[in-house]
Amino acid sequence: AQSVTQPDARVTVSEGASLQLRCKYSYSATPYLFWYVQYPRQGLQLLLKYYSGDPVVQGVNSFEAEFSKSNSSFHLQKASVHWSDSAVYFCALSMANTNKVVFGTGTRLQVLP
């Protein structure tokens, strides 16, 4: 069955530090992969997406993610975090042959000023 695993429930970093949020997926065919962010009292918003081509994709607010087929991963990265990046981040998988979208459990990021 298709699944998404985010192994880190919480991550705390200091402002200005670099960040990596991990995501592993399980899907036998070519996946469409997404990272969403949820700020307090807001809906989920798309950060970036990967369909094909260059494995490194750029998103909003200087986030980027790297797709690795060999590792079945799609880790989110940012070179220097800001306190306003504090939020919950969800990795998601969409399957090419269906409209279903499957989500990971999310990683709560806290950025210390």
Next chain:
Amino acid sequence: DTTVKQNPRYKLARVGKPVNLICSQTMNHDTMYWYQKKPNQAPKLLLFYYDKILNREADTFEKFQSSRPNNSFCSLYIGSAGLEYSAMYLCASSLGRGTEVFFGKGTRLTVV
């Protein structure tokens, strides 16, 4: 307007009573979804409409109903609420397969 609207934002329901949640989008998206979100859990797909075709997940098949009277509106119906239905319910929409899914802010349902 790339928003998905959900009403109400908060809903209080009694055990055993029905609950109806409403969602709308004006992006002419062909697919509308309902997810259930509980604390520290992944959003769980309950069902989705692709055009007029309803697809319900096997493990929630009997617990939730839905209707989509037109392209813009979609409802989620619980016939008899139980305590375990307390959660955030997220409505979403997308156009085509493998595309961005747009989410509403959710309806927080509390069953007492």
